[in-house]
Amino acid sequence: MNNFRDAVDYCGLKDLNFEGYEFTYDNGQVGSDNRQSRIDRAMVNDGWAEMFPAAKLVHMDREWSDHAPLVVWLDGRRIEEGSRQKRFRFEEIWIGEDGCEDTIRGAWQLDCGDVIDTISRCA
Incomplete structure (x- = not known):
């Protein structure tokens, strides 16, 4: 983990601001056995952040996985809940x-x- 932190510092990376539920991981257990954390992230450097100043990370709802899907919206807009973007x-x-x-x-x-x-x- 220290090597990872050193690489993040060396590259000048920082977390992209996010919206949605705070945690991206849930072990699916109940009660005191439940563990949640934010282990999935999007990291950017200053140059990238300047190119996409409105960008944000969206933690989508988990459905079938213990990890939440992540989506980066470069223009800062998000599809309204309940609507679908045509694939x-x-x-x-x-x-x-x-x-x-x-x-x-x-x-x-x-x-x-x-x-x-x-x-x-x-x-």
């Missing part, structure tokens, strides 16, 4: 389609405005 999904079968690779390569070269226009034309 990107990719079916492996698409790889076999003619032109798939060219479509992906072309999409990576577009800026956001071009992507929105392209999606509008395809819809």
Whole structure:
């Protein structure tokens, strides 16, 4: 642990501010056998913090694990509870389609405005 602390100090790292439940780990026991702690963290240096001044770490709700999932919001905003951000999904079968690779390569070269226009034309 001392080596870890020395590395953190040497690199000038500090904890990213967080919101959510204080503890990120829960051993799942009840009563006096329950142990909780904040062992999962996001650490940044001053240069990173200057690039993303509104960034914050969100401790999400634990559901199936003894550790809470962590999400870093670079713009400081968080999806409201109960709403869902649409996830990107990719079916492996698409790889076999003619032109798939060219479509992906072309999409990576577009800026956001071009992507929105392209999606509008395809819809």
